[in-house]
Amino acid sequence: MENLARNLQEQKHFEQPVQTNKQTLKVRKSWLTPGEKILGVAFAGIVCFGAIHIISNQAKIYEVNKDIQKVExxxxxxxxxxxDLQAQVKGLSNYQRIYEKAKKMGLQLNENNIKVVQEK
Structure with a gap:
């Protein structure tokens, strides 16, 4: 048995590590995982959509306010x-003016046929 152990030790000393000319590849680790990247892109998309939605709503509100101002x-x-028309009506419905127009048309004032109308 002793001989077997010694043979194994000698074999280990004689065997030298074989060096190969393989280039070592450096594995780059990303600071974000693929899941985090997807979440980031989704979040950015939602923020962009929200911003566009808010801006379009503000534009619609501006248009409605402009239309309201035009109507006002x-x-x-x-x-x-x-x-102005009410002022003209008051001026044209003056008693003196009506009386003069009636005289020009040949109407005469008959005091026995006068009726007073009261406004409510």
């Missing part, structure tokens, strides 16, 4: 026209 301007202009 039209309302103000129409109110001005209405008030």
């Amino acid at each position: 301007d039209k309302i103000k202009a129409q109110q001005q026209v209405n008030s």
